Amino acid sequence: MTTNGWFQIIVFLLVIFALTKPLGVYMARVFNREKTFLDLLARPLERLVYRLTAVDEAHEMRWTEYAFAMLLFSAVSMILLYVIQRTQQFLPWNPQRFTAVGSDLAFNTAASFTTNTNWQNYSGETTMSYFTQMVGLAYHNFASAAVGIALAIAFIRGIARREKETIGNFWVDMTRTTLWILLPMCIVYSLVLVSQGVVQNLKPYDTVKLVEPQQVQRFGADGKPVLGQDGKPVMDTVTDQTIAQGPVASQEAIKMLGTNGGGFFNANSAHPFENPTPLSNFLQIVSIFLIPAGLTYTLGRMTGSQRHGWAVWGAMAVLFFAGIMTAYWAEARGNPLLHGVDQRAGVRQPGGNMEGKEVRFGIADSTLFATVTTDASCGAINSWHDSYTPLGGMVTLANIMLSEVVFGGVGAGLYGILIYVVLAVFIAGLMVGRTPEYLGKKIEAYDVKMAMLVGLVFPLVILALSAISSVKDFGTSSISNPGPHGLTQILYAFTSMAGNNGSAFGGLNGNTVWYNIAGAMTMLVGRFFMIIPMLAIAGNLARKKYVPASLGTFPVTTPLFSGLLVGVIVIIGALTFFPAVSLGPVLEHLLMQAGKTF
């Protein structure tokens, strides 16, 4: 670990801290329909959208209608994405002439992008046309992010409203999210990314002459080297390099800002065309946490308890620090099994475990990216988590297992942590023997049951499907790293999909019928089975009477509350997943220390 590395991490958290309030205030104004500086441009556009889509913006919805509208929109837009992939050979902007995407892969991808997961069983530059990337995939980056933020706002209204039946209008919330927040930010942000070298064009792939032509082995259709008559492998001379291009920056902006994470290219944010400089990298990490951090302030503002918003922020920051410290430490130590290699950090080299990492990012920026992308439900990567040391990789896995509530996905992070808040308040109530209250609302059996439903479905899906995959051939045949690491690969896959993260231990071959179909189901359950109970709580809270705080009320604005919240999150996560994690990364770490390879 280096001083400069820590300095970058501290600067990062300070930037997030500084941006939380201005963005939080702005978002609260947008959803309270107060004046903002963008009204002049956005308001006419908003009216036009409502006219074209037959939306009555004064209409208020009960939680059931809100959920129903959200499900309809998700279903229709998911079908459209499936159709685009299946017909891309007939559509424009396909200079590489890619053919239709296979049906199970197209289904998986459609589910993946609709649920804000962006798990990718395909490689962008060899599968998807520019049309599919722009109109299909990048579009869903906007749509799923707007849905997430709308839901978080609906939940906040549920807390803030008193004796009301309704929690807002889904169409209005998602339209305002798009026109006031996501779209204007992305236009500016994508141009900043281009200034750093992220490409943005619609031209065919370039072919360039290699400076040093290469001799490479020829491989047959069976994947084995072709042998000549003398028994030696046949060599081919490669003189060209084909360079994939595309409208990358416009997709990159919403990919990060909307915590989507689906790369334009297979290498995601490690690709020099997606993330060319340390500055573009820093901005990308900031843009993952930006909106989720702002939403904690919006929560405080809309519920009239600003200190509660900061208490939640504080709990998140504590968990963030625990993650980055462990991951940075583990990766900077390097891999003890490599010999004859200099892994010490110095002024002329980053050192550490550099397998699967880029030189321009080194260890600090790689582990910071990995921690943040799994704290939130982003899932973009700038280094391969599969090649991390066991403990470094465990941090990324554990972050997702804690339901990605450390700032979390846009919207999803906030409503995720509010579920934990309900549980924390409930537990505090049990300890003092009084009916728990949360910001003036009594938390009763119905609310806790719904919160527990969310808390149970998530691990059930992960553990059951991982268990099946690790004993059946159709599951284990996809493993690329044998030993305990293989179990971690499977566990990570289902955790990532259930948590709608989308990052992977990428060695696992996910493009099989089993992983495509089971994975798509996991992603849909992970998204919608979380949202519906959450909206039910919101609807129920909105109906309740306000109870003024009394001496017996457990305050949710103090460091003590932040501590309790962290405790609840860690204990629920640990009790659920420790056995599985101990068989994966923990065991691998111990065996690695003993010098064992697989």
Next chain:
Amino acid sequence: MRKNLITAFLMTIVTTVLLGVIYPLLVTGLARVIFREKADGQLLQANHQIVGSRIIGQPFVGPGYFHSRPSAAGNGYDAANSGGLNLGPTNKKLIDRVAADVATDQADNPNELVPVDLVTTSASGLDPHISPAAADFQVKRIGRVRGVGEEQLRTLIARHTEARQWGFLGEPRVNVLELNLDLDKKSSGK
């Protein structure tokens, strides 16, 4: 219910046109006007042909060139097929591959530890950089093969070393393609 279904259809169409077509085309147009060279991928010309992108790595394995990092993209540095090898830290394939590369590299620098980035694959398979330490490590070999003084090579490395951005972001690094193009200008022969 029916009203929401109709809105779901219309909303999908309207937002697709706005966010899936108008937005990316607007950004493409603006990028083309303001940052044309960057938007096109920073292609480099030499001897009247395009020889690469400034920020996409190329394979170099000859003894007279600065070697780039091992790559898992296609046959190596396939920029239409990016990606990494994803070998785990305890995978024997990783340990054996690194050991073999270390043995080769140490032939020129006996008993010296090899900088780790020189024997590990990058995440993209297209990493355009190596660490300054990895460039230093190759000076002896290149000096011998090309008959160029080591001091001259170190000056060349210094010229192509990029410092941390804004003084603290990222890591110091050497652009291999630009370094080797410059090396070819200074001395022919490989």
